[in-house]
Amino acid sequence: MLPTRRRTWAFLMTLVLVLAACGTNDGNGGGDATDAPPGATAAPGDSPAAPSDVEVSGDLTVWAMGNEGALLGAMADLFMDEYPDVNVSVTPIDWGQAVTRLQTAIGGGQTPDVSQMGTDMMGQFVATGALEPVGDAFDPSTFFESAWNTNVVDGAAYGVPWYVETRVLYYRTDIAEAAGITSAPTTWDELKAMAQAMKDQGGARWGISLGTKNYQEYAPFFWSNGGQIMNDAGEFGLDSPEAIEALEFYDSFFEDGLSPAEVPEGFDITPAFVSGTHPMFFSGPWHVGLITEAGGADIEGNWAVAPLPTKSSATSFVGGSNLVVFQDSQNKDAAWAFVEFMARPETQVAWYEEATVLPATQAAWDDPTLAGDENVAVFGEQLSDTQAPPAISTWNEIANAINEQLEQMTVGNASPADAAGAMQEQATSIGTGN
Amino acid sequence: MTQASGAIGPAAPGSGAAGPLGGGPRGSSPAARRLREQLIGWTFALPFLLVFLTFMAGPIAVSMILSLTDFGLRDLRNPLGTDFVGLDNYAALLGDAKFRSAILNTAYFVVVGVPLTLVLGLAAALALDRGIRHFRTLFRVGYYLPVVTSIVAIAVVWRFLLNPDQGLLNMLLATIGIDGPNWLADPTLAMPSIIVMAAWRNLGFVMIVFLAGLQTIPAQLYEAASIDGANRWQSFRSVTLPLLRPTVLFLLVITTIGYLQLFEEPFVMTDGGPLDRTLSISMYMYQQGFEFFRQGYAAAIAWILFILVAIVAVIQFRLLRSET
Numbered sequence: 001m002l003p004t005r006r007r008t009w010a011f012l013m014t015l016v017l018v019l020a021a022c023g024t025n026d027g028n029g030g031g032d033a034t035d036a037p038p039g040a041t042a043a044p045g046d047s048p049a050a051p052s053d054v055e056v057s058g059d060l061t062v063w064a065m066g067n068e069g070a071l072l073g074a075m076a077d078l079f080m081d082e083y084p085d086v087n088v089s090v091t092p093i094d095w096g097q098a099v100t101r102l103q104t105a106i107g108g109g110q111t112p113d114v115s116q117m118g119t120d121m122m123g124q125f126v127a128t129g130a131l132e133p134v135g136d137a138f139d140p141s142t143f144f145e146s147a148w149n150t151n152v153v154d155g156a157a158y159g160v161p162w163y164v165e166t167r168v169l170y171y172r173t174d175i176a177e178a179a180g181i182t183s184a185p186t187t188w189d190e191l192k193a194m195a196q197a198m199k200d201q202g203g204a205r206w207g208i209s210l211g212t213k214n215y216q217e218y219a220p221f222f223w224s225n226g227g228q229i230m231n232d233a234g235e236f237g238l239d240s241p242e243a244i245e246a247l248e249f250y251d252s253f254f255e256d257g258l259s260p261a262e263v264p265e266g267f268d269i270t271p272a273f274v275s276g277t278h279p280m281f282f283s284g285p286w287h288v289g290l291i292t293e294a295g296g297a298d299i300e301g302n303w304a305v306a307p308l309p310t311k312s313s314a315t316s317f318v319g320g321s322n323l324v325v326f327q328d329s330q331n332k333d334a335a336w337a338f339v340e341f342m343a344r345p346e347t348q349v350a351w352y353e354e355a356t357v358l359p360a361t362q363a364a365w366d367d368p369t370l371a372g373d374e375n376v377a378v379f380g381e382q383l384s385d386t387q388a389p390p391a392i393s394t395w396n397e398i399a400n401a402i403n404e405q406l407e408q409m410t411v412g413n414a415s416p417a418d419a420a421g422a423m424q425e426q427a428t429s430i431g432t433g434n
Numbered sequence: 435m436t437q438a439s440g441a442i443g444p445a446a447p448g449s450g451a452a453g454p455l456g457g458g459p460r461g462s463s464p465a466a467r468r469l470r471e472q473l474i475g476w477t478f479a480l481p482f483l484l485v486f487l488t489f490m491a492g493p494i495a496v497s498m499i500l501s502l503t504d505f506g507l508r509d510l511r512n513p514l515g516t517d518f519v520g521l522d523n524y525a526a527l528l529g530d531a532k533f534r535s536a537i538l539n540t541a542y543f544v545v546v547g548v549p550l551t552l553v554l555g556l557a558a559a560l561a562l563d564r565g566i567r568h569f570r571t572l573f574r575v576g577y578y579l580p581v582v583t584s585i586v587a588i589a590v591v592w593r594f595l596l597n598p599d600q601g602l603l604n605m606l607l608a609t610i611g612i613d614g615p616n617w618l619a620d621p622t623l624a625m626p627s628i629i630v631m632a633a634w635r636n637l638g639f640v641m642i643v644f645l646a647g648l649q650t651i652p653a654q655l656y657e658a659a660s661i662d663g664a665n666r667w668q669s670f671r672s673v674t675l676p677l678l679r680p681t682v683l684f685l686l687v688i689t690t691i692g693y694l695q696l697f698e699e700p701f702v703m704t705d706g707g708p709l710d711r712t713l714s715i716s717m718y719m720y721q722q723g724f725e726f727f728r729q730g731y732a733a734a735i736a737w738i739l740f741i742l743v744a745i746v747a748v749i750q751f752r753l754l755r756s757e758t
Contacts, residue, residue, distance in 0.1 A: 100724060107510045124727065127507045213707070262619040264598065265704050393507055397726045404710070411621065412709050433507075 056334040057085035061112040063102075066095045068116055068321070071355045078350065079341050086334045099124075106130040111326040113335040117159060119150035119319050119388055120395060127393035127433060131158040132325040132332065138343065146318045146386045147360045153391050159322035160339050161360030163351065165284040166316045166382050167220060169309070170291070172279040174302040175202040184306030188224075188249060191309045195258045198279045207258030208280040209269055210250065213407035215389075215399050216317050217282055220308055221246040223315035223387050230390040234432045238402070239417075239424035247409060247416035254410045261411050270294045273303070282308075284319065285358055288375050305378045318386035320360060358383070393433035401426035501733035516730075523734035533735065535710055536718040537742075542625055543632070543714065544693045551633040551689055552682070555640025560674075562641070563648045574645075578638035585635075589702035592631050593618070621709045628699045628712050635699075636692070640685055647681030648674070683754040687747055694743050715739050 064072040069092025076088040091112065093101050099121060105111045106128050117125060125131055134157040140148045143161045151159040169184065169191075176182070176194065179202035185191040195207025211217040219229070227242040237243065253259040260278075270287065272278040274295040291299060308314040323342055325335040341347055348359035349367045358379055359365060370376050389395055405423045408414035414422070476483075502518055503509075509516040527533050558577055562570055580588060595602050596617040604614030617627045651674065659669040675682075697716035700706055706713035706721070715735065723732025 103507075103510060103727065107513070109511075124507055128510045129508070130511060262598070262616040262708075264593070264596075264616065264619045265707065266593065394726075400721075400725070407707065407709055 055085075056083055056331075056337045058087070058331045058334055060086055060088045060114065060331055060334045060338060061091060062088060062338065063091045063093050063112045063115040065093045065098045065116050065118075065321075068355060068357070069093055074354055075342065075347065075351055078347070079338055082341065083334070083337060086337070088338065103128075106326075109328060111328045113326060113329040113331050114338055115324055115326070116162065116321045117324050118321055119147070120399070122150055122159060122322065122324075123153065123391040123393045123395045123433070125324070126153040126158045126391065130326055130328065132327050132329070132335075133158055134160060137336065137340070142343075142362060143360050144318070144362060144383055144386070146388050147320060150318075150320075150388045150391055151322055159324040160343055162321045162323045162342060163348075163355075163357035164318055164320035164360045164383060165286070165358060166318050166379055166386050167216070167282045167284055167308075168316065168378055168382050169306045170273065170281050170283060170287060170303065171306065172198075172202075172204075172273070172276060172303050175204050175276055175279040178202045184304065185309045187309050188311050192249075192252070192258075195253060195280060196256070199258055202279060203276075204279040205277040206260055206279070208253060209272065209278040210253055210259045210282070210410075211406075212254075212261060212263050212410040213403040215402040215406065216319070218246070218250055218402070218406055219387070219389070220282070220316045221250050221311075224308060224311045224313050225249075226312045230392070230432070234392075236398075236424055236427040238427055239420040243423075244417050244420045247420055250406075251409050251416050259410075274299050285356070285376075285379050289356060305375055307378060307382045314382075314385055316382050316386050318383065318388050320357070390432075394430050397430045398427045401430065497733045497736055500730055501737050503730045505729040505733075507727045510727075519730070523731050524738070526731070527734055527738060532710065532713070533715075533718060536713050536715045539625065539710075539712060540694060540696055540714045543629060543696050544690060546626075547629045547632055547693050548686065548689050550629065551636050551640055551693075552685055554633055555637050555685070556644050556678075558637060558641040559644035559648055560670075563645060574642075577641050580635045581638040585698045585702055588631075588635060589699075592703065596627060618704050619708055621711045624704055624708055624712050628703060631703070632693070632696070632699050636689065640689065643681060643685055644678070647678050651677045679754065683750070686754070687750050690746055690750065691743050694739070694746065715742075 062072065062076065063069075069090065072090045072092075076090050080086060080088055098118070102111075102115065102117075102121075102125065106125075111130060134151070138157075138160055140157070144164055147161040147164045148157070151157045151161070171184065171194075175198050179194070179197035179200070181194055181197060185194045191208075197207075198204045199207040222229075222243055225242045225246040227240055227246060228237045230236050254261050269278060269281050269283070270290045271294060273281060273291060288305070291303060295303075308316050323339045325332060325339060329335050342351070343361055345359070345361050345363040345367070348361045348364035349369055351357065352359055352364070352370060358376070359370070365371065365380050370380065389399065392398075402423050405414070405419040405426075408422070409416060409419040501523055502520060503516045504519050504522070505513070505516045558573075562573055562577075594600075596604075598604055598614065598616040598619070601614070601617075603617070607614040615623055617623050655673050655677075656669055659673050664672065695716050696714040697720065700712040700714055700717055701720070704712045706717050716739065719732050719735040719739065722728045722735060
């Protein structure tokens with residue numbers, strides 16, 4: 001008896017909900033234009049993209065990785081306030097499984113409508129043919145150029161920048177002062193001298209922590225010395241004189257005992273920086289929060305971030321994530337509307353406040369929320385001079401080869417010239433995947 | 435069966451002309467029963483067969499085919515459009531220096547790791563069988579726990595243990611004045627560290643099997659040996675070891691096959707580094723197949739690993755059998 005009654009009750013409740021939902025729709029359709037009508041808010045021409053004139057509705061599945069996956073729900077709610085007919089569901093994906101999950105989804109024809117995609121993943125997923133080209137609805141000049149370029153394969157864009165990160169120098173001001181240095185290094189020579197002084201006079205165990213096998217830390221030196229990973233003809237430049245000179249400089253920190261060559265897998269720089277054993281390192285914006293959290297009041301005011309030191313330029317690595325739409329999406333209009341919404345300056349600022357990731361849309365940086373923070377300003381300054389690795393399908397493999405050769409040089413006994421030669425040889429034999 | 439057909443047989447005589455024809459169905463009634471029995475048998479076997487065909491035989495056949503193609507990212511949406519390249523993957527593997535070093539690393543791990551695990555396991559089993567009188571269950575559980583513990587939890591604990599600065603091992607070494615090395619980041623020490631960890635992890639299983647083997651040895655044999663004046667070592671050599679031969683064979687084959695497929699330990703502890711010194715065949719296969727998505731190449735590695743395992747297992751069987 002009870003189950004039946006319950007079922008009836010549930011049915012009635014559902015009926016009420018359905019009727020209520022219909023009522024809302026009718027209400028909006030019928031007029032009352034001042035009270036958040038779906039189409040109207042999207043219509044103003046100041047938004048960068050145009051798909052907003054299309055009536056969008058239906059279900060939309062969005063995959064987001066890591067922390068973003070946990071926080072994107074708040075942004076999806078804002079989107080649904082504007083597009084009440086769209087029902088967005090966010091699926092959080094672990095970063096470690098992101099590539100495999102996406103590959104499986106593509107292979108099985110079960111892709112989401114929209115997904116976050118790391119900038120370094122673009123090449124390989126464009127190669128699968130599963131991504132929808134962006135078309136000309138988005139204006140590339142509204143984004144940081146290097147961030148936009150991570151989406152471009154053979155002249156066509158396959159994603160829209162969502163947020164960016166770039167690498168800057170983190171250093172301990174108290175240890176620097178103990179070593180008689182009061183300002184951030186502006187040249188390579190100053191960086192080297194500072195590392196030496198921090199170790200010798202500053203009392204730190206090491207001068208600087210550099211990755212033994214991480215191209216993302218080597219590439220800024222390579223680019224700042226005028227190197228180019230791949231030219232327009234698809235030829236690699238990993239053994240150019242600029243590359244060898246950059247490798248020699250990089251290796252000198254290990255040769256001179258300023259940087260530890262034996263780094264355990266999964267080494268965490270944060271506690272080492274807080275305790276002062278490793279007084280300098282290069283990293284992205286996430287370390288601002290990590291250091292504050294780990295160091296608390298003890299470290300406050302004793303550290304700073306600074307743009308990269310200059311050689312022929314001061315070019316840093318740009319990473320971050322893009323948003324892509326899949327060809328198999330059943331709801332592409334809503335998908336593009338979502339991407340357009342996420343790329344708007346005001347959404348980008350809101351997303352910065354939610355997830356503390358840096359906006360990829362340049363206009364968002366004028367907002368006082370970002371402009372007022374001096375750490376953030378350093379990243380903003382650095383972003384004007386950045387590069388990203390080429391968006392080719394074999395980039396993973398080439399990055400792996402570069403990392404291995406870096407390790408042969410920093411940990412092993414390979415000379416910078418040998419390492420550069422091997423990088424070039426392996427990259428050429430792997431090719432661009434075309 | 436013969437009895438059954440005989441019992442039903444007398445029913446056969448019937449219509450003259452229809453005899454040969456009609457005899458068929460009627461005479462088939464034992465055959466029909468056999469068919470029905472077979473059908474029932476197959477029905478019972480069906481669940482396993484389906485699972486086996488879907489999840490074992492099918493994928494094995496596909497991986498064989500895959501190893502003859504250049505299946506990669508481009509073929510993800512249209513798997514049937516992949517190009518056949520014949521034995522190119524296998525030929526490329528022959529010249530692949532990284533694959534060669536993966537084979538050597540795996541061989542190093544097996545050649546040192548298997549005897550170490552077996553000897554330690556046997557020692558633990560002997561101690562628990564006769565040496566230790568108290569807290570036997572505690573020790574058995576203690577030795578066996580690592581076998582049933584998640585590798586991730588083990589990795590966390592071992593990373594703490596082996597940490598160069600705050601690790602327990604180096605702190606102990608420091609008390610006797612030795613400046614401990616960076617175990618997992620030192621190219622020459624990384625593989626030995628992995629071997630010790632793997633031996634510790636698999637010790638429990640080996641010990642349990644040895645314990646079972648030891649308990650099948652009749653106590654009279656030891657009594658007889660001691661009456662003959664054999665000391666402990668002699669009775670171990672002449673009684674325990676020979677009678678444990680089947681157990682040793684079993685463990686040798688099982689452990690070797692398991693160790694040839696070394697993956698988890700380096701995957702969670704060193705990621706194949708430093709300088710690829712802990713890169714195993716399975717890790718290289720994973721890297722090619724899932725990091726670079728060169729599935730054809732990875733399938734070829736899998737088949738070479740399979741052939742290696744098969745050869746080693748056959749050799750071990752032959753050697754130990756011929757000696758018995």
